[in-house]
Amino acid sequence: MLELRNIVVRFDGLVAVNDVSLDVKAGEIHALIGPNGAGKSTIINVVTGLYRPSEGDCFFQNESISNRPTHLIARSGLTRTFQNTELFADFSVIENVMVGLDHEYHYGIVSRLLNLPRWRRNEKAARYEAFELLKRLKIEKFAEQKAGTLPFGLRRRVEIVRALATRPKLLLLDEPAAGLRHHEIIELNQILVELRDELGLAILLVDHVMKVVMAISNRVTVLNFGRHVATGSVREIRSNPDVIAAYLGGAGGHA
Amino acid sequence: MVETFIQLMLGGVIAGSVYALIAISLVLIHNGTGVVNFAFGDQLMAGVYVLVFSQHFLGLSLAPAVAIAVVVSGLFGLAIQFLVMAPLRNRPVLIPIVATIAIGAVLREGIRAFMGPNAWPVPFLLSTSPYHIGGVSIVPSDLAILGTSVIIMLCLYAFFEFTKYGQAILAACANPTGALIVGIPAGATTTSIWILSSMLAAIAGIVIAPLTTLTPDIGLIAIKGFAAAVLGGFASLPGAVVGGVLLGIIEAMAGYYISSAMKDIASYAVLVAVIVFRPTGLFNRASIRKV
Amino acid sequence: MRDGLVWMLWLAIAVSAPFFAGQHLLYNIGIVATTAAIVSGLTLISGVGGLISIAQSAFVAIGCYCAVLLNLHLGIPMLIGIPIAAAVSGAVGWLLGFLCLRLDGHFLALVTLAFSGIVHYAIINLDIAGGAVGLAVPTVTLFGFVMDSPMAIYVITVVASGLTLWFIGLLINSRYGRVLRALRQSEIAAVSLGVDRRSLRTMALATSAVAGGFAGSFQMLQVTYLDPHQFTIVSSVFYIAIMVVGGMRSVHGAIIGAAIFVFVPEFLSGLETYMAFILFLLVTVFIVIMPDGLASIFSVPGRISRWISSRFERKNKNA
């Protein structure tokens, strides 16, 4: 579904990602792990079009997206969340989700200005769907609360709902478990598994929290110093000596 | 022909160093506090009026009058920071910017009412009699502007590169949270930037005003300084100086080789072209925001 | 207070004014209305969209001059020419946005500043448009009647600016407004959700240009003369100040800001040459103590009632 071929990213001579290939299959949860500075977030930014790869190519559903603008990548079914959450703080929760739905419930300026039925119908439908999505993640009772006032765990969840609102085929989650408490992590795991199994979503998960990664991932890719170390099932990864070396800090020499 | 060209260049460079003097301070405030200071031109004007006031009504001689002007202007910068900028610190950036517009108007209209709308004579710091070198006339008092802007830029450069305090300010500008962790209070750096830039305003004014005629509307020239800062990329002090001088030269050339009617249109058109085709300014490389 | 109630208040003032107000007050209300409508364009691009445009007076100029020149040279009646002129102004706004909104929105402030300068100096040197001397604005005719009485001009301008304000208000409360606000709060999140920031912001700039050109032309019917001095960078900056002082999140802020800058100077006129000094001192104080603009007083009743109801709920819970 998503395929990275030999991606290289350089900033001012500094190589952040070096020759990384990766593929995410439909309907799987794919985890991307690695120590700090391994280039995980850079990969997400490349996939979503915020950075352009210096070399290599990026395919989504067999089409190259390397030169596509960010918003078109999102519209083609690839949506992300952010490491430090990027909610629209002044908006209510439901408005946040409605921004995600904006493209689905399109109406023209004219129909708003002339008060045509189309805008009212679409606004209503969007609000309804947003509410249903909030229900799915069991946060509908916060619908009218200002997003900026929510506790961190809830904000993450709102961000996931907002991403779902764009009807993605592949969800990119940038450290969704960072800063969450134990029971929140368990709930998160449940949600992600549900999304995969019920909606058939593919998920690319970037995280260090092993409680998440190891519990739900179908496959795992490990990066270190911007290089690909290994890809495989959770069990394969656990027993891979290169991975162990990478985490223990001694695997610089492996290519 | 060659003399004409050199004379033209010289005129452009002098006018450009006026713009550069202003651009330096605008860039300083913008980088340090995130605010575009629309009051700067009026601060510059007010600084000179303090000088004039000290001379004409307090009977001081030039040197102490200059000192008073610079100090009063610095105190005014302190007042701006404490009374206006600090309370507005967490607001959308447009609000402190509009506050500077209002502060500028307070100064301009206050001075107009108190010192009158007519021009005041300001003492020249250097002679206005030109030297003629090979058909080109060079005026010492004009060179004072160029000299001052170069000196100020060098001083600022030295201050930020070689003093601990300057380094601290730079660090705080680049990363307020980080600076806080290291123990540099964020408020202190913005305060010192406001004081510093306000003192620069008075100095710039005292150098510029004798040559441009002191009226309450002299601050309008800051628009050109702003344009110069844009041309230089709005990020670096050397960029501001080069931007200012370049703008002056463009104006002079357009005024002579195209027509005086096209002078401003040409320079603004260059500005638009720069922004559209080289949005980070002529002298900066693109930077990437970390997510 | 509910949005609708505020609108009713404006409508009530506009409609009842002819019955109680003299010509002077009527004229001032007309100026407030047109100024507010001009500023409402800025509310859309800056207050809602978070971008700074220093070109509003340039858009006003383009609208005014087009309408007047269409009338003088092609004989197109003003009331037909003004919408055409507003469209021209909008097209220019669109082009400007298209050129400079490719990348970061911050460049808009700089490009519009330069653009304001270019338009001002172009007008000054354009002899067909009266050049520096300016142009008298032709009178409006409607079905063959010359509408030049103060009352007729009041009605025309207030209706036109009311429509502009109403349209911009609707736009702000539509999905366009929502997405623009989203872009202001987190550009990166909005773009990652599929929001096309470039086309959206370009449209917003074009719309603000239309508002400026349209309402500005009607203001010129009141002022009766196009003087290039009315269209400088300084006047563009002034429009921004009006927006912020009134409140930059809604069109009500534009109306309040315009009213302040029209009525407060008259109230302070006894100060003579010190008037503007005191006025801007007050404005500075206003900005510091009410940074959300004076329009935020409209939210006070709502906040009080919410506070009361929250107290009430808590009591119920306790009981």
Place this chain on the structure above:
Amino acid sequence: MVTRRDTLKIAGAAMVLAAAKTTYAAENTGVTDDKIRIGILGDLTGFAAIWGSGNLSGGTMAFEEINAAGGINGRKLEYISVDSESSAPKGIAGFKRLVDQEKVFAIFGPTSSAVGVPMLRTMAGSGVPIFISAFSSPLATNPPSKNIFRSGTLNDADQGKILANYVTRISSKRSIAIMRQSDEYGKTGAINVVAQLKEIGNVKFIEEQFNASDTDFTSQLLRIRQSDADVLVVYGYPAPSAIVFRQVKQLSLPLQIVGSTATTSRSYAATVGKEAVGARSMFPTKYLPEGADVEIVKFRNAFEVRFPDLARQTRPEATDQMAYHGAKTLIEGLRRAGRDLTRETLIKALEGLKNFETGIANASTFGPDRREGNRSAYVVEVKEGLGRMILPGEYSAI
């Protein structure tokens, strides 16, 4: 239940109804048995305040003096000052306020072309007598409106004509350079200079422009150097003109400078510096505000006592002087209109003024089709030590 549509309908109907209502001003509005209400309208704040504050001080002084002397035909003057804030919309608002709300009989002002010219249609349509002393756009009196008079100052059409005549006379090469401000002021002046030069014939000229906020004029002056002009006309505000004056000398251009009346403030030569020596400017009268003429000395002393705050700013200036003269002319009109004062009789009385002297500015003359009180000027020259003197000779535009 009233729906939104209903409210809009009601609103629309009310507007139409209101549109039918109009107000009429009476011929003697603002005149009572013992009072005449006069509005003083001018720019007290903003870029054009130079002229507005002069209009206010000169007007105030003249009105106070006549009141102290017992008033006009048994009536005291009551004056109301309104600030037009250097803005055209505010000028019209101020005018409407004076006429509609303050119910004044006549208006003394407005004071700048940027405000005054946009107001002309409103002023002409109102029928209220308007007396201008400060701004110089020829449009104010040409075509003449029944109720708009101007005196003291020199309009830009006349000034352009006089300048052209004068510089042609003093130019030995019959080649003139013109540096003009890019705005309305400079443009109107230059148009008229050029028109008159063409009228005279056999004169070469070159025209360059600059902005009021410019600081460097090298490019324009170098273009002028390419021509063989020996006289330079500078038509612009004091601040840029001062730099032009200085740079001409610094570039050693062999030009005799002749500035417009804007370059004649008392401190002007000092702002230019020693380069001002020898420069000439138009001046709308033969009396300098710092001069020793009897009436001027009287005026200056009274002014300094009445406005110590302004005296500190090296005033009175020409603007105060012209306003004082203008207000005295208006007072003379009111006096001659007699006890039976109406707008019609005031206009008739003003039209009857011929060579009305105040000893402060050039005599005012009006007529049934003449609304411009002063149509002649003098030339002032800056001497060594930066003092100035009026050169002999009066130059008339008629």
